Amino acid sequence: MRSIEDIEVGGKTVLVRVDFNVPVDAQQRITDDNRIRATLPTIQALVDKGAKVVLMSHMGKPKGKRVPELSLAPAAQRLGELLGQDVALAPDCIGDEVAPLVDGLAPGGVLLLENLRFHDGETTNDPEFSRELARWGEIYVDDAFGVAHRAHASVVGVTEHIDTCVAGLLLKKEVDYLGTALDNPARPFVCIVGGAKVSSKLGILENLMGRVDRFIVGGAMANTFLKAQGYNVGASLVEDDLLDTARDIMERAKAAGVSFYLPVDGILGTGPQGKLASGVCPFQDIPDGEMVLDIGPATHTLFAEVLKDAKTVVWNGPMGAFENQAFSQGSVGLTHFVAGLEAMTIVGGGDTDALVHLCKMTHKFSFISTGGGSFLEFMEGKKLPALQVLQG
Incomplete structure (x- = not known):
């Protein structure tokens, strides 16, 4: 897969798919700019090489309608601050209003198109919408791993109308x-x-079964495995329809020589919003009315012992309801332990990403993926459309 490092971009108009789907507050202020920062190396490299840079992104789910609260204006402003130069926001992502803004770009200039999902054609991969987007670039660069699993117009359709299509530095790094x-x-x-559900992680467990040496399973999904072994898990979240599947996964791990570790005790509470934990309890003795909300x-x-000699660690999903301080110590403690390992440590998924940022430990991990669904599908062994x- 070629990247921007393999082509000449000086003086060319380069259309770049980025992921600026960042959270904003009621005052339209960005509360987390990590996705913008993650793609800065690509944008800066193109600017430094004298490319005319046209960026496109989605934000939220406007479902084909123009929703002012989902404008990319805050992203344009923040990107300009980070780059130290003006970043104009186009009034739309297609149409005659956009053309003079693209044509007027000087080498090293940056323009951000308005929210792609203000048009239905983005998510339906409409050929005409794809063709309209392709007007804005001689070269196409994809640097949005977060939507790499989506067969959308800005990810797939546009590549049919531009001859040179390559990866950005972030996508290549992922x-x-x-x-x-x-x-x-x-x-x-x-x-x-x-995380919460076995059903959302089945693909990872299946695909990595023959690749990993050890699985560590925590969070609410561990309850299903424990119940499948005959333990009472009280009022804890359980997927009863997956008990047979859980037993099958554990049997397959044993047959494959893969160690499979589950929690041996938990922190209890009446619910994830509770202000106080009820106490610590071994998994053999969970009371009927209590929920396990943390390891x-x-x-x-136990988990620290399993991890201490690891050389590669891939982590997806917290150990409990870490958003509530009463049930955060397991996830936070594991974050600090993994961050201190002499290993390649990779984190993926929105909740795990948020956990690592909450702990201010991002600099201690080898790599933090910017993908949620795309990270899961990659780990599941699925082919990502982007x-x-x-790759041709």
Whole structure:
């Protein structure tokens, strides 16, 4: 897969798909600019080489309607601050109003198109909409791993109308790190899987079964595995329809020689919004009316022992309801432990990303993926539409 490092861009108009789908508050102020910062190396490289840079992104789910609250104006302003130069916002992403703004770009200039999803054609991969987007570039660059799993016009359709299509530095970095973890990991290779539901992580467990040396399973999804073994999990969240599947996964792991670790104790509460924890309890003795909302101290010790000699760690999903301080210590403690490992440590998924940022430990991890759904699908071994079109 070629990247911007492999082509000449000086003086060319370069159309770049970025992911500026950032959170904003009621005053339209960006509350987390990490997605903008992540693509700065690509944008800066194009600017430094004298390209005329036209950026396009979506924001939220306006469902084909112009929603003022979902304008990319805050992103244009923030990007300008980070680049140290003016970044104009086009009034739309297609149409005659945009043409003079693109034509007027000087080498090193940057223009951001308005929200792609103000048009239905983006999500339906409409050929005419794709053709209209392609008007704005002699070269197409995809630097939006967060939507790499979407067969949308700005990801797939546009590539049919531009001859030179390459990856940006962020997209290339994502593929290099995640690909290495899957295909050539340093061992022991440990995968940490957490979050609420087994159903959302089945693909990862299935695809990594023959690749990893150890699985660590935490979060509410661990309850399903524990119940499948015959333990009472009280009022905890459980997917009863997946108990047989959970048993099958554990049996397959055993047959494949993959160690499979579950929590041995948990922090209890009456619900994830509760202000106080009820206490710590071994998993053999969970009371009927209580919920397991975090891993306990014995589990942290166990998981730390499993991880201490790891050379590759891939982590998706927190260990509990970490957004509530009463049930955050397991996830926070594990974050600090993994951050201190002498290993390739890769984090993916929105909740896990948020957890690492909450702990202010981003600089301690080898790589933090910018993808949510795309990270999951890559780890599941699925073909991502964005990569397919760039790899030919």
